[in-house]
Amino acid sequence: MKQDEKGVYYAKDIFVTETPEPGKDPKPWGKTAVIGKSQSRIDAYERVSGTAVYPSDLSLPNMLYGAILRCPHPHAIIKKVDTSRANKMPGVLAIISAATSEADIYWSYSKDVKTKLFDPHCRFEGETIAAVAAQTPYQASDALRSIQVDYQILPYIVDEQNALESGATKVHEGGNLVKPEETYFRGDIEKGFAQADVVLEESYRTECQVHTPMEPHGCVAYWDGDLLVIHESTQGVYSVQSNVAQTLGLPLSKVRVIGHYMGGGFGSKLVAGKYTVITALLAKRTGRPVKLFLTREETYLCTGNRPPANMTLKAGVKKDGTLTALDFSVTGTGGAYPAGGTALVDWLIKDLYTCPNVSTKATDVYINTGPARPFRAPGHPQGAWALEQMMDALAEAVGIDPVQLRLKNIPSYSQAREGNPPYTTTGLKDCLEQGAQAFRWNERKKEIEGFNSSKHLRRGVGMASCLWIAGGGGPPSTIILKLFSDGSVNLNMGASDIGTGTKTVMAMVVAEELNVRTEMIQIEHADTGTTQYATPSGGSKTVPTETPAVRSAAINIKQQLLQMAADDLKTQVSTLHFNGDEIVAKNDNSIKIKISEISGLKKRGVVVGIGYRGPNPEGKVVNPFAAQFCEVEVNTKTGEVRIIDFLGANDSGRVMDRLTYDNQVYGGITMGIGFAMTEVRILDSNDTGKMLNRNWHDYKLPTALDMPPHMESLPIDLPDTEANITGAKGLGEPVTIPTAAAIANAVYHATGVRIRKTPLNPTQLSMIFSEHLKEK
Amino acid sequence: MEEDNKNKHIHLTRRSFFSTMGMGAATVVASNNLAAWASEENKVMDPTEPTKITLKINGQTHRILVEPRWSLLFVLREHLGLSAAKTGCERGECGACTVLIDNVPRYACMTLAVEAQGTEIVTLEGLMKGEELGHVQQAFLEQDAFQCGYCTPGQIMAADGLLRSNPKPTDGEIRKGMSGNLCRCGAYHNIFQAVNRAVELKGGG
Numbered sequence: 019m020k021q022d023e024k025g026v027y028y029a030k031d032i033f034v035t036e037t038p039e040p041g042k043d044p045k046p047w048g049k050t051a052v053i054g055k056s057q058s059r060i061d062a063y064e065r066v067s068g069t070a071v072y073p074s075d076l077s078l079p080n081m082l083y084g085a086i087l088r089c090p091h092p093h094a095i096i097k098k099v100d101t102s103r104a105n106k107m108p109g110v111l112a113i114i115s116a117a118t119s120e121a122d123i124y125w126s127y128s129k130d131v132k133t134k135l136f137d138p139h140c141r142f143e144g145e146t147i148a149a150v151a152a153q154t155p156y157q158a159s160d161a162l163r164s165i166q167v168d169y170q171i172l173p174y175i176v177d178e179q180n181a182l183e184s185g186a187t188k189v190h191e192g193g194n195l196v197k198p199e200e201t202y203f204r205g206d207i208e209k210g211f212a213q214a215d216v217v218l219e220e221s222y223r224t225e226c227q228v229h230t231p232m233e234p235h236g237c238v239a240y241w242d243g244d245l246l247v248i249h250e251s252t253q254g255v256y257s258v259q260s261n262v263a264q265t266l267g268l269p270l271s272k273v274r275v276i277g278h279y280m281g282g283g284f285g286s287k288l289v290a291g292k293y294t295v296i297t298a299l300l301a302k303r304t305g306r307p308v309k310l311f312l313t314r315e316e317t318y319l320c321t322g323n324r325p326p327a328n329m330t331l332k333a334g335v336k337k338d339g340t341l342t343a344l345d346f347s348v349t350g351t352g353g354a355y356p357a358g359g360t361a362l363v364d365w366l367i368k369d370l371y372t373c374p375n376v377s378t379k380a381t382d383v384y385i386n387t388g389p390a391r392p393f394r395a396p397g398h399p400q401g402a403w404a405l406e407q408m409m410d411a412l413a414e415a416v417g418i419d420p421v422q423l424r425l426k427n428i429p430s431y432s433q434a435r436e437g438n439p440p441y442t443t444t445g446l447k448d449c450l451e452q453g454a455q456a457f458r459w460n461e462r463k464k465e466i467e468g469f470n471s472s473k474h475l476r477r478g479v480g481m482a483s484c485l486w487i488a489g490g491g492g493p494p495s496t497i498i499l500k501l502f503s504d505g506s507v508n509l510n511m512g513a514s515d516i517g518t519g520t521k522t523v524m525a526m527v528v529a530e531e532l533n534v535r536t537e538m539i540q541i542e543h544a545d546t547g548t549t550q551y552a553t554p555s556g557g558s559k560t561v562p563t564e565t566p567a568v569r570s571a572a573i574n575i576k577q578q579l580l581q582m583a584a585d586d587l588k589t590q591v592s593t594l595h596f597n598g599d600e601i602v603a604k605n606d607n608s609i610k611i612k613i614s615e616i617s618g619l620k621k622r623g624v625v626v627g628i629g630y631r632g633p634n635p636e637g638k639v640v641n642p643f644a645a646q647f648c649e650v651e652v653n654t655k656t657g658e659v660r661i662i663d664f665l666g667a668n669d670s671g672r673v674m675d676r677l678t679y680d681n682q683v684y685g686g687i688t689m690g691i692g693f694a695m696t697e698v699r700i701l702d703s704n705d706t707g708k709m710l711n712r713n714w715h716d717y718k719l720p721t722a723l724d725m726p727p728h729m730e731s732l733p734i735d736l737p738d739t740e741a742n743i744t745g746a747k748g749l750g751e752p753v754t755i756p757t758a759a760a761i762a763n764a765v766y767h768a769t770g771v772r773i774r775k776t777p778l779n780p781t782q783l784s785m786i787f788s789e790h791l792k793e794k
Numbered sequence: 795m796e797e798d799n800k801n802k803h804i805h806l807t808r809r810s811f812f813s814t815m816g817m818g819a820a821t822v823v824a825s826n827n828l829a830a831w832a833s834e835e836n837k838v839m840d841p842t843e844p845t846k847i848t849l850k851i852n853g854q855t856h857r858i859l860v861e862p863r864w865s866l867l868f869v870l871r872e873h874l875g876l877s878a879a880k881t882g883c884e885r886g887e888c889g890a891c892t893v894l895i896d897n898v899p900r901y902a903c904m905t906l907a908v909e910a911q912g913t914e915i916v917t918l919e920g921l922m923k924g925e926e927l928g929h930v931q932q933a934f935l936e937q938d939a940f941q942c943g944y945c946t947p948g949q950i951m952a953a954d955g956l957l958r959s960n961p962k963p964t965d966g967e968i969r970k971g972m973s974g975n976l977c978r979c980g981a982y983h984n985i986f987q988a989v990n991r992a993v994e995l996k997g998g999g
């Protein structure tokens with residue numbers, strides 16, 4: 019099976035127009051004036067003043083409020099839906115369900131699996147049954163409660179570890195195996211183990227993590243004649259547009275999706291939801307705008323998750339630290355429909371470290387839970403949890419420092435891809451070496467031994483590293499820049515700014531290339547009606563995808579201005595160059611013209627520059643790399659873990675905006691801390707099959723009190739000149755991949771106890787520690 | 795009594811305060827304001843009966859018709875066009891809806907509009923000095939103390955409230971003061987720096 023990063027988030031095989039022409043790439047930036055500096059966000063004022071209008075903030079005249087009735091059982095057949103009482107309730111203007119004409123609409127759960135929008139066979143808790151539009155959200159929820167549903171409750175399965183047992187409830191008629199086991203081999207695994215001096219085997223598990231972005235999923239939708247307008251909280255307006263158009267059978271041109279601001283997605287808002295379509299239908303029925311945002315509880319049930327992973331890893335290493343064999347298997351679940359339940363969990367095992375003999379196996383099963391959606395670096399933090407703890411154990415077993423063991427096994431090419439293509443750049447060595455130095459890894463390991471002498475408060479340091487399968491970006495992307503006659507610029511792009519600072523970075527590229535201040539740049543973005551096609555912002559690919567197109571568009575403008583200036587100055591373009599707000603002859607400073615004085619620009623009013631994203635280098639792989647280091651203090655009596663320090667060293671190519679770069683690093687570590695320490699979806703597998711902790715009280719995210727007192731971001735600023743014309747690689751995902759494993763390794767260093775299951779919470783740890791004491 | 799209550803809010807972390815208070819109706823019933831107000835009127839309100847109330851928000855008086863069951867958050871966002879306070883959970887878990895009520899950060903989703911009568915309400919919009927940012931807002935901007943920005947209005951109100959009661963908080967007090975506000979993007983590191991910066995700006999301004 020060929021796994022290809024392009025399949026992860028965006029379309030393949032799209033014909034690509036290029037600017038500049040192939041082979042005529044501009045030189046990489048030398049010394050930069052703007053890029054790489056700390057630039058506060060160009061939309062920071064809007065965000066801190068409260069004037070930024072998020073989709074859920076929108077209020078339109080005559081707007082109604084929508085709400086969705088969801089199946090309270092993990093598995094049931096809807097016998098009857100009686101809306102007669104609800105229909106008569108005050109303020110209720112529309113109810114749609116399997117009994118209304120909307121029943122004939124089909125929803126695609128995957129390429130091959132379609133069900134009715136209101137499917138009578140509910141395969142997970144939270145499946146849609148009916149929807150209401152009313153004058154207030156209070157009336158809408160009253161109406162939901164008055165809808166009477168006859169359920170035939172069916173047996174369920176919500177534990178993926180038992181899903182393939184004989185007699186297990188079948189989620190689909192064909193059984194619970196989503197597809198045949200996926201396997202991968204290279205080399206000779208048995209020979210590899212025979213060559214090893216040490217062979218270790220362990221089982222690991224990571225729990226299901228739920229995205230829960232702060233802004234719930236949803237939209238405001240209305241019809242303007244036959245045009246459907248949707249303001250959606252989304253990572254990609256164009257993907258929502260195509261999902262909705264396809265589901266409702268509308269031309270793409272008749273679906274306009276707008277998403278200027280959005281309150282977080284982390285992969286769960288890459289596509290439209292049933293809720294999007296339902297909102298459009300309610301708006302159609304009532305002829306009024308409808309606002310429908312999910313409740314927090316709903317977001318836990320039906321807007322995706324990072325699936326749980328049950329993993330085993332057997333690894334062989336020689337005394338000198340050479341890895342000889344890795345044998346990995348994983349069982350996971352994307353829930354009740356195909357949703358990549360084990361996708362990419364094995365990628366790091368196959369590709370991160372040099373190892374000639376590798377075998378992996380992945381088993382994806384159905385259970386009666388809401389379908390997964392991609393979650394920040396799909397599969398990778400899970401695989402890292404296993405691989406990076408194993409590396410730590412191997413290092414100890416052969417008496418090599420964990421950093422050194424990794425340094426010994428750094429590949430220069432991708433072993434898991436066909437033809438073993440080389441990486442354009444790999445900064446993994448720098449991440450490890452410079453990270454260890456900045457963290458004072460060697461010194462702190464020693465200092466801690468002193469601290470730990472016979473106390474129940476024990477300290478430890480741990481580290482882990484990673485790569486991210488995508489993060490190189492790629493076509494398609496189109497950018498349009500308009501330079502006005504006063505030299506100010508309008509930048510038009512389809513991409514969403516999901517909080518990573520996309521808009522700011524793009525403005526910095528324009529500022530760098532055209533010498534305009536960022537205050538003079540206005541950005542139009544994320545609107546299928548008025549901005550260019552863009553793939554959704556995800557996969558850490560927005561900066562490496564969009565910045566080269568922005569730079570191309572700026573160069574395109576420059577070329578046109580130079581030509582116009584040459585005409586005005588009656589000279590050749592080749593004799594001129596850009597100098598701030600003027601164009602000047604290269605060998606005679608006195609021959610010059612102010613850009614705002616160029617007659618061609620004055621006549622036309624604007625100069626329009628178009629930039630397309632060209633392809634990535636043939637036969638090469640563009641991946642970001644990272645290493646993280648941390649220190650923890652473990653209370654072996656209570657099982658509490660206090661994280662004292664974290665350092666993230668990242669090779670994401672050229673640093674674009676240092677301020678938002680560091681922010682991503684801290685944010686990724688924070689999310690990784692949640693994954694490691696507190697986050698777990700609890701399903702009542704014995705009695706009801708329902709999710710028990712569908713709120714932020716019981717499903718705990720990291721809070722201000724959980725933050726390490728000290729955090730540091732160490733960028734390995736290594737412009738990747740082969741990757742693209744800005745030299746940037748992706749950052750948003752590698753920053754969260756190694757975090758959990760680094761913490762587990764630190765806990766091991768502190769206590770000598772290996773924790774193989776997340777979450778590292780006091781409940782689990784106190785039990786494990788007391789067992790451990792008994793054994794002693 | 796009112797004064798005592800305020801102090802209690804400040805000394806408990808806001809997270810632990812709301813956890814111990816429990817959810818929904820419990821919080822509402824326990825609120826002094828409502829208790830006092832209800833006994834004055836000496837009647838149980840019909841939750842859906844439109845009722846005239848007066849709210850003082852950002853120094854302005856609004857006379858509006860509400861259903862007694864409507865949350866302050868709903869009224870601010872959907873009726874008064876004050877959409878800076880955000881909806882994250884509507885059950886007192888996240889702080890996205892934080893506003894100041896009599897200078898104390900409170901969850902507007904857990905406060906009924908009728909209950910907020912007679913108090914001084916300040917929302918993020920109310921921290922602006924015309925078009926100029928307030929100190930805490932300016933500090934958040936400078937320190938890049940957000941990513942998606944959705945939790946940010948609540949974070950800023952929590953920080954502003956903290957500094958009103960404690961103008962020079964220690965790092966520990968900042969963490970406690972901000973612990974009732976979740977940020978899924980994980981911008982806490984920069985939020986702490988922003989609170990410190992706000993202390994400087996306030997001192998200087």
Ligand code: FES
Binds near residue numbers: 881885889
């Ligand atoms: S919306 Fe009020 S606490 Fe979450």
Ligand code: FES
Binds near residue numbers: 281946977980
């Ligand atoms: S900035 Fe996104 S939730 Fe805080």
